[in-house]
Structure formats: structure tokens, C-alpha cells
Amino acid sequence: xxxxxxxxxxxxxxxxxxxxxxxxxxxxxxxxxxxxxxxxxxxxxxxxxxxxxxxxxxxxxxxxxxxxxxxxxxxxxxxxxxxxxxxxxxxxxxxxxxxxxxxxxxxxxxxxxxxxxxxxxxxxxxxxxxxxxxxxxxxxxxxxxxxxxxxxxxxxxxxxxxxxxxxxxxxxxxxxxxxxxxxxxxxxxxxxxxxxxxxxxxxxxxxxxxxxxxxxxxxxxxxxxxxxxxxxxxxxxxxxxxxxxxxxxxxxxxxxxxxxxxxxxxxxxxxxxxxxxxxxxxxxxxxxxxxxxxxxxxxxxxxxxxxxxxxxxxxxxxxxxxxxxxxxxxxxxxxxxxxxxxxxxxxxxxxxxxxxxxxxxxxxxxxxxxxxxxxxxxxxxxxxxxxxxxxxxxxx
Amino acid sequence: xxxxxxxxxxxxxxxxxxxxxxxxxxxxxxxxxxxxxxxxxxxxxxxxxxxxxxxxxxxxxxxxxxxxxxxxxxxxxxxxxxxxxxxxxxxxxxxxxxxxxxxxxxxxxxxxxxxxxxxxxxxxxxxxxxxxxxxxxxxxxxxxxxxxxxxxxxxxxxxxxxxxxxxxxxxxxxxxxxxxxxxxxxxxxxxxxxxxxxxxxxxxxxxxxxxxxxxxxxxxxxxxxxxxxxxxxxxxxxxxxxxxxxxxxxxxxxxxxxxxxxxxxxxxxxxxxxxxxxxxxxxxxxxxx
Ligand SMILES: Nc1ncnc2c1ncn2[C@@H]1O[C@H](COP(=O)(O)OP(=O)(O)O)[C@@H](O)[C@H]1O
Ligand SMILES: [Mg+2]
Numbered sequence: 174x175x176x177x178x179x180x181x182x183x184x185x186x187x188x189x190x191x192x193x194x195x196x197x198x199x200x201x202x203x204x205x206x207x208x209x210x211x212x213x214x215x216x217x218x219x220x221x222x223x224x225x226x227x228x229x230x231x232x233x234x235x236x237x238x239x240x241x242x243x244x245x246x247x248x249x250x251x252x253x254x255x256x257x258x259x260x261x262x263x264x265x266x267x268x269x270x271x272x273x274x275x276x277x278x279x280x281x282x283x284x285x286x287x288x289x290x291x292x293x294x295x296x297x298x299x300x301x302x303x304x305x306x307x308x309x310x311x312x313x314x315x316x317x318x319x320x321x322x323x324x325x326x327x328x329x330x331x332x333x334x335x336x337x338x339x340x341x342x343x344x345x346x347x348x349x350x351x352x353x354x355x356x357x358x359x360x361x362x363x364x365x366x367x368x369x370x371x372x373x374x375x376x377x378x379x380x381x382x383x384x385x386x387x388x389x390x391x392x393x394x395x396x397x398x399x400x401x402x403x404x405x406x407x408x409x410x411x412x413x414x415x416x417x418x419x420x421x422x423x424x425x426x427x428x429x430x431x432x433x434x435x436x437x438x439x440x441x442x443x444x445x446x447x448x449x450x451x452x453x454x455x456x457x458x459x460x461x462x463x464x465x466x467x468x469x470x471x472x473x474x475x476x477x478x479x480x481x482x483x484x485x486x487x488x489x490x491x492x493x494x495x496x497x498x499x500x501x502x503x504x505x506x507x508x509x510x511x512x513x514x515x516x517x518x519x520x521x522x523x524x525x526x527x528x529x530x531x532x533x534x535x536x537x538x539x540x541x542x543x544x545x546x547x548x549x550x551x552x553x554x555x556x557x558x559x560x561x562x563x564x565x566x567x568x569x
Numbered sequence: 570x571x572x573x574x575x576x577x578x579x580x581x582x583x584x585x586x587x588x589x590x591x592x593x594x595x596x597x598x599x600x601x602x603x604x605x606x607x608x609x610x611x612x613x614x615x616x617x618x619x620x621x622x623x624x625x626x627x628x629x630x631x632x633x634x635x636x637x638x639x640x641x642x643x644x645x646x647x648x649x650x651x652x653x654x655x656x657x658x659x660x661x662x663x664x665x666x667x668x669x670x671x672x673x674x675x676x677x678x679x680x681x682x683x684x685x686x687x688x689x690x691x692x693x694x695x696x697x698x699x700x701x702x703x704x705x706x707x708x709x710x711x712x713x714x715x716x717x718x719x720x721x722x723x724x725x726x727x728x729x730x731x732x733x734x735x736x737x738x739x740x741x742x743x744x745x746x747x748x749x750x751x752x753x754x755x756x757x758x759x760x761x762x763x764x765x766x767x768x769x770x771x772x773x774x775x776x777x778x779x780x781x782x783x784x785x786x787x788x789x790x791x792x793x794x795x796x797x798x799x800x801x802x803x804x805x806x807x808x809x810x811x812x813x814x815x816x817x818x819x820x821x822x823x824x825x826x827x828x829x830x831x832x833x834x835x836x837x838x839x840x841x842x843x844x845x846x847x848x849x850x851x852x853x854x855x856x857x858x
Contacts, residue, residue, distance in 0.1 A: 189666055197655055380650030383711065385619045387640045387667045553619060 186388050190396020191403065198367065199404040208408055212415045219416045223423035231255045232293060235277030235284075237265035240304035244278065247300045343518075347490055350517035353440050354486040357510045360409050360444055362479055364401040365451050366472065369459030371397055372548070373468045376460060381552055390549040398452040402445075409444065413437055440513050446530070447509030450537040451475065457547030461559045482507040486514040493519040503529045505536035570594050571634075571719055571750040573616055576625035578608075578774075585611045586622070587774040593719075593750035598741060600761035601754040602852055603771035609754040610647045612771070613723050616752075617644045629719070640668055643717030643744075645725050647754075649708050651696045658683065658692035661710045668715035675714065682710040686736060702730045709733065713740055720744055722753040726760055738764055758849040768848060770855045778855040786845045792819040794844050795828060799836030806831050819844070 198204060236244050237259040248254040255274075259265040262279035269277045269284040276285040278297055283289070289297070310320045372394075375381040384393055417437075454475055462471050485507060489498040493515055502511040502521070508529040515521055551559045571593045578586040586608045593599045603609050614620035616627050618639050627634040652660055658679055665675030683689045686706040696704060705728050712722065725737055741764060745751050755761055761768060768785060770778040778785065795818045797803070804811050808831075809823020817840070820828050832838050846854070 186667065189663070193655075193663055196659075197652070374652075375650075378650045378653060379646065379648040380652060382614075382619050382646040382648065383644060383650060383664070384667070386617050386642070386644050387664075387669075389636075 183389075183392065186392040187396045187399065190388065190393055191400035194371065194397055194400025195403055198371070198401065199407070204404065208411065211408070212411050215412050215416045216419045219419035220423050232276070233257065233274040234297070235259055235265040235268045235274040235279075237262045237277065237279035239280060240301065240308055243304035243307050244300050247304065248296075251296065251300075346518045349436060350490045350514045351487070353436065353517050354483060354490070354510050354514040356409060356412070357440065357444050357447065357513065358479065358483040358486075360405045361447055361451050361509070362476065364405045364448065365455040365475060365479070366468075367401050368397055368452055368455045369468050369472050370465065371401075372456050372459035372552070373462060373465050376463050376552060377465060385553070390552060391545050393552075394453065394456045394545055394548045397456060398449070402448050402452060405448070406441075406444075409441070436513075436517060439516070443509055443513045443533075446533050446537050447506065450506055450509065450533070450540040451479065453544030454540045455544075457544030457551075458561075460548045460552045461561065478506060479510075482510040486510045489515050490518055499525065503532065505529075505533045506540075508533050570628075570630060571616075571752070572628040573612065574626050574628060576612060576615055577623045578611055578615065578620075579623060584774055586615075586625075589625070589771065589774065589776055591752070591769045591776065591779060593752050595748045595750055596745050597767065598745045598751045598765045599753075600765035600768045600848075601752055601771065602756075602758065602761060602768060602848075603754070604856060607771045608774045609771060610723055613644075613721050613752070613754065614646075616721055617642065617646075619646075641715065641718045643712040643715070643720045643722070645708065645712045645722040647723035649705070649728075651704060651707060651711070653697035654695055656693055657688065657696055657699070657707055660696060661707065661714050664711045665714040668717075670715055678714050678716065679710070682714060686710060686733070701728065702733065705729055706733050706736070709737055709740070713744075717744065717749065719749050720751040720753070722751075724755055725753050726755050726757055734760070758847070758852060762848045768851075770852055772856050778851065782848065785848075785851055792821045792844055793823070793825055793828065794819055794840060794842055795832050795838065796840035797832045797836045797838050801835050803831065803835055806835070 231253050233255045234248060235257050236248075238261075241258050245256050245258055248256050257268070257274060259268060259277070259279070262282070265274075265277035265279045266284050268274045269286065272286070276283060276289050276293065276297070278284075278301055281301075283294075283297060306323075307320055310323060315323070375384065375393075381393070455472060458471055458475060459468055462468060482501075485497075485501045489495075489501065489511055492498060498511070498515055501507045502515045503525060512521070512526065512529045512533075516526065547561075547565070550565075573589065573591050576586045576589040578584075589608060589612050591599065591601070591612075601609050601612070611620065615622045615625075616634075618627075618634075618636060629638055655663075661679040661682065662672075662675040665678055666672060670678065679692075680689070683692055686709065688703060688706055688710075691699060691703065696707060699707065709725070709729075712720075712725075720741065722741075725741075726734055729737060738760070741751050741753065762782065765782055767781045768779070769776060780788070792812075794814070795807070796816065797818075803818060804813065807818055807820055807823060808827050810821040811823070812819045812821075818832075829838070829841060832841070
């Protein structure tokens with residue numbers, strides 16, 4: 174008789190369950206394929222701006238005539254321009270026609286195939302003007318220092334009277350907020366359904382009865398939540414890493430708003446709290462039914478809540494200063510998506526962030542207790558769907 | 570020694586168990602018999618800790634059975650269950666690990682069992698791709714993978730093909746020979762008769778008969794059967810109430826020694842013994858009483 178087999182310590186049981194989920198679900202072909210496809214799409218999307226702009230963003234400019242030298246100096250100082258000086262206006266004109274250069278400035282004329290972009294127009298205009306001014310000043314007998322002095326004018330300082338209005342119109346912040354809300358939403362929606370499906374699978378196949386002879390209900394539920402959490406986190410990290418990596422490789426990254434990394438990290442933090450909340454509730458609620466077909470309907474309140482949080486966050490992106498935005502981003506479980514989205518687009522008072530985190534943590538702890546209780550009481554109940562209230566009233 | 574003591578359990582208005590007690594000594598195979606709904610499954614679930622009783626206790630080797638010890642038990646629930654989309658080998662090994670084996674030991678034990686069950690070549694298949702009979706064998710492997718020190722099996726033979734029945738029977742006997750108490754329920758009374766040292770009969774949540782198989786049989790003695798080579802009809806000559814069963818005489822309430830003398834005088838006596846009831850008859854007797 175082998176009485177010396179060691180007992181399964183609590184954590185070991187939890188980790189065995191989580192490990193099985195990761196092996197069976199995470200390494201399943203379906204998951205690997207869908208992850209590869211998602212990562213591929215994200216990679217292509219991240220590379221798209223670079224592909225569209227043709228990769229080479231220097232503009233070839235031809236210059237000829239009176240102000241050539243001064244213009245060349247200024248354009249090269251700005252950068253992004255590939256300047257060629259021609260001997261005559263006719264040569265410069267021909268260079269444009271032959272498409273050797275994108276545009277040419279000569280003797281007060283701007284040559285191009287079919288006009289130049291707004292930005293180029295402005296740059297060439299001002300360079301032309303200041304070169305002309307410089308020439309006249311030199312002709313008037315001023316020395317280089319005096320000309321420098323005359324030309325250096327401080328740019329306009331912006332003074333506004335509406336306080337938080339600035340970021341609302343910032344397209345990068347809007348985009349960041351949008352990405353954050355979408356990521357958190359999907360990284361909650363998917364595992365929540367997988368957790369419920371897994372719970373129902375164990376119930377409908379009746380395997381739970383053998384499992385419970387060697388595991389406590391909380392180990393079974395907790396292991397499942399942790400396992401799917403790890404799978405989702407890996408998905409999330411892969412997507413973010415590929416997105417940022419491709420952006421960096423194509424030279425887009427320096428243009429990402431500062432604080433992108435910290436935003437990514439805090440997004441992960443919000444997600445962990447939200448996942449604990451939604452994941453355990455999904456497990457508890459899933460255990461109320463015995464058939465896979467019933468899983469969707471019993472989960473509806475949870476998925477609806479998630480959808481409201483997501484849609485609300487999109488609304489916040491468009492009206493970050495509203496009272497609705499403040500409330501939704503503080504009240505759990507909506508805050509899980511709403512607050513990180515709002516942070517992306519707006520300066521949020523620290524006390525509101527702290528309050529939201531605190532409330533979400535408390536709610537997550539509550540959900541943990543509630544989900545585990547529901548699970549424990551209903552996981553062995555077979556047959557008809559158990560009413561929520563029945564399960565809560567039932568003695569353990 | 571595994572003792573189930575005075576279990577009571579109600580489901581709403583239904584009294585499922587009304588003071589159920591039974592026990593299995595080390596090495597003892599106990600058959601648990603009863604009509605459908607008598608309370609066998611409920612008793613075994615409570616013993617395995619997946620259902621709470623209203624009162625009563627489970628005692629193992631003198632102390633209340635804890636989850637640590639229960640983990641080393643082998644259990645086959647009446648409603649079988651496996652992960653349909655998990656590979657046979659992985660699944661059996663997973664349960665081994667859940668029951669406390671380390672990874673290597675679980676793998677080894679899985680390989681051994683699959684060998685015994687003739688399933689070695691299916692080790693990498695998903696359970697759902699196996700025939701029902703083979704799934705049952707996997708279920709058996711799951712309950713035996715950790716070399717359990719006690720077995721509680723709810724109708725382990727139902728749905729098994731004859732080969733699996735033999736494997737299961739051998740497994741039970743092996744475990745018992747190694748000192749494990751074994752309790753199993755079954756409707757196949759011939760199997761109970763063949764495998765069990767003792768039988769417990771439950772009816773409507775109460776134990777109605779229990780004891781060693783031989784004791785029970787001896788207790789329920791029936792008629793005296795006499796076979797004698799003679800052309801005479803001894804029906805009137807023999808004492809007590811005499812009936813014929815083919816060429817045999819069945820004697821009830823008569824003096825056995827006088828019957829023997831009369832029979833011997835008539836011819837050569839080739840059979841002279843009390844008929845023993847089968848477990849099936851004892852069971853029928855017990856539940857109709
Ligand atoms: N989960 C349950 N809910 C309500 N009644 C139950 C439940 N489980 C068993 N019963 C009832 O308890 C009694 C005993 O059932 P059971 O232990 O399954 O009998 P057996 O295994 O001997 O066929 C039956 O009347 C059955 O209907
Ligand atoms: Mg039963």
C-alpha cells in the first residue's frame with residue numbers, strides 16, 4: 174500500500190488546474206491560430222503609416238536664381254529637404270518636369286507638377302520671404318548679426334481660458350484611449366466566456382465530481398481564472414509588443430506620445446483588477462447552468478455590463494469633461510475600462526484615480542467571494558438551471 | 570478500516586438516507602446492493618466528500634476522514650465524466666498529479682495502466698474520439714492512477730465490456746489484496762457474489778441486511794435437497810413438506826436424519842444437502858420483507 178504519496182498542497186492544486194487550462198486551451202490550435210492572426214493584423218496596422226507615406230519622407234527641392242544660397246541654408250537647417258541648386262530658372266523648371274525634384278523655387282516662382290502640399294507651401298513661402306528680406310537687409314548695409322537680430326521673432330505664446338479643453342482635440346490621445354478601451358474590452362470579453370464555458374463543460378461532463386474529491390472548489394475556480402488570465406495576458410502582451418515593435422522599426426515610435434509605456438503598464442494593472450472581478454463572477458454564474466447552450470443567456474448580465482463600460486468609454490473619449498465621464502470612470506465595474514480610457518485623453522485628478530482603483534479593488538474582492546460562493550454551491554447541482562437567488566440561499 | 574456511520578440526508582421532502590452505516594476492513598471487498606433510488610449514490614458521494622450529510626460521519630482508521638486522506642482514495646462516480654477534448658494520456662496523468670503524484674510518477678502509472686487496459690496506442694487521442702467502452706476504461710484508469718489506498722466505486726461494472734469487467738474485477742481484488750478497503754455498488758449480483766467478502770443491502774435509505782457472503786447464505790437456509798437412485802416415489806414416505814424439483818426431492822420442516830434413513834433405504838443417495846440461496850435471492854427476500 175503506497176500510503177506515502179504526498180498530499181497536494183493548496184497552491185499546487187491551484188497551479189495544476191491553471192496549468193491544464195493553459196496547456197489545453199492556450200496551446201490549442203484554435204487559440205494559437207487566432208493569436209497569430211491578431212498579431213499579424215496589429216503588425217500590419219502598425220506598419221501602415223510608414224508603408225503609405227512611401228517610406229522616404231524627404232522632399233527633393235530645386236532652387237535657382239537670386240535667393241539660392243540663403244534658401245538652401247534655411248531649408249537644410251529645417252531638415253527633411255533634399256536641396257539641389259541649379260544654375261538657372263530654366264534648369265530648375267526642367268528638373269521638376271523630369272521629376273528629378275518634387276518642386277523648385279526660382280525667381281519668385283514655385284514650380285511643381287500639380288501643386289505642393291499645404292505644409293510644403295507654407296515652408297517654402299516663409300523660407301522664400303525671409304531669404305528675400307535677408308537679401309534686402311544686406312543690400313541696405315546691415316551686417317550678419319543685425320540681420321539675425323531682426324529676423325529672430327519669438328513664436329506666439331498660446332493663452333487659453335477653458336481649462337481641460339486641450340487634450341479633447343488631440344487626435345493621438347484620442348487614438349490611444351480608443352486602443353486602450355478596445356484592448357481591455359476584448360481581453361475581458363473573451364476569457365470571461367471561456368471561463369464560463371469551461372465551468373459548464375466540467376459540469377455537463379460531470380467530471381467535476383471526481384475533481385472535487387481532490388480539489389477544493391476555490392482551487393478549481395481560481396485555477397481556471399488564473400489559467401485563462403495568463404493566456405489573455407500573453408495575448409495582450411504579444412499584441413502590444415508587436416504593435417510597439419513594428420512602430421519602432423518603421424520609425425513611428427519616436428512620434429508616439431510620451432508616456433506610452435507607462436500607459437501600457439497601467440492598462441495591464443487595470444486589466445488585472447478587472448479580470449479578477451469579471452473572471453470569478455463568470456465562473457460563479459457559469460456554474461448555475463448545466464448545458465453549454467444556457468451559458469450565453471446566464472452570462473448576459475455580465476457581458477452587457479462589459480459592453481456598457483466599453484460603449485461608455487467611447488463616449489468619454491468624445492466628452493472627457495462631462496459628469497457622466499467622471500461617474501462612469503469611478504464606479505466599478507465600469508471604471509475598469511472607463512478610467513484608463515479617460516486617463517489617456519485627459520488629466521484626471523489623482524484623488525479620482527485613487528478612488529477608482531480602491532473601489533474596483535474592493536469590488537473585485539467582493540466578486541471573488543461572491544463568485545466562489547456561487548460556484549461552490551451550484552457546481553454539483555445538475556439538471557435544471559439554478560436561480561441565482563436559490564444558489565445564494567442554499568446552504569453550502 | 571473505513572466506517573460510514575449513521576448517515577442522514579434529506580433532499581427537500583425526500584429522505585434519501587435514514588441512518589445508513591456500513592464499513593469495510595482493510596482488504597475487505599464490500600458489495601453495496603439496493604434498488605434504484607435506495608440511496609447508494611448518495612451514501613458514496615457523502616463518503617467522498619462531494620456531498621454534505623445532514624448528520625453522521627465517515628471514519629477512516631479511527632479518525633474522521635479528512636480531505637488529505639480522501640485524496641488518496643480512488644473514486645468512480647455513478648455519472649462518469651472525462652474531459653472530452655483532452656488527450657487520454659494527459660488526462661490520466663493530470664488526475665494522478667491532482668491526487669498527489671509527481672509528474673514522473675503520474676506518467677509512469679499512466680503508461681502502466683494503459684498497458685493493462687490495452688489502450689497504449691490511444692494515449693495521444695482525444696477522449697471523445699474513443700468508443701464508449703474505451704472511455705469507460707479510461708475512467709477506470711483515472712480512478713486507479715494514484716494507486717489508491719481505499720476504493721469507493723459507484724456501479725463500476727455498468728457499461729463495461731467483458732474484458733474491462735475482468736480488468737476491473739482483478740483491479741478490485743488486487744487493491745484489496747494490498748490491504749485496501751473496497752466498497753462498490755452494483756446491480757450485477759453474480760459479480761457481487763463472485764468478488765465480495767461481504768454484502769450490504771440498502772432499501773429506501775435504510776440498511777436492511779448486512780454481513781459476510783457465507784454468513785448471509787447460511788442464515789437464509791432453504792429446503793433440504795435429496796437425490797436418490799430409486800424407482801420408488803418417496804414423496805409420501807419422506808417427512809415434512811415434500812416437493813419435487815425434477816428428480817430431486819425438496820424437504821421442508823422435516824427431520825433430516827429420518828429423511829436420510831428413508832432415502833438410503835430406497836436406493837443410493839447421490840446428493841443430500843441444504844440448498845443455499847444466491848445473493849440475488851437473499852436480496853429479493855430482503856427487499857420484499
Ligand atoms: N441531488 C438530489 N436532489 C434531490 N433528490 C435527490 C438528489 N440525489 C438523490 N436524490 C434522491 O435521493 C434518493 C436516493 O438516490 P440515490 O442515492 O441516487 O439512489 P441509488 O444510487 O441507490 O439509486 C432518491 O429518492 C433520489 O431521488
Ligand atoms: Mg446510483
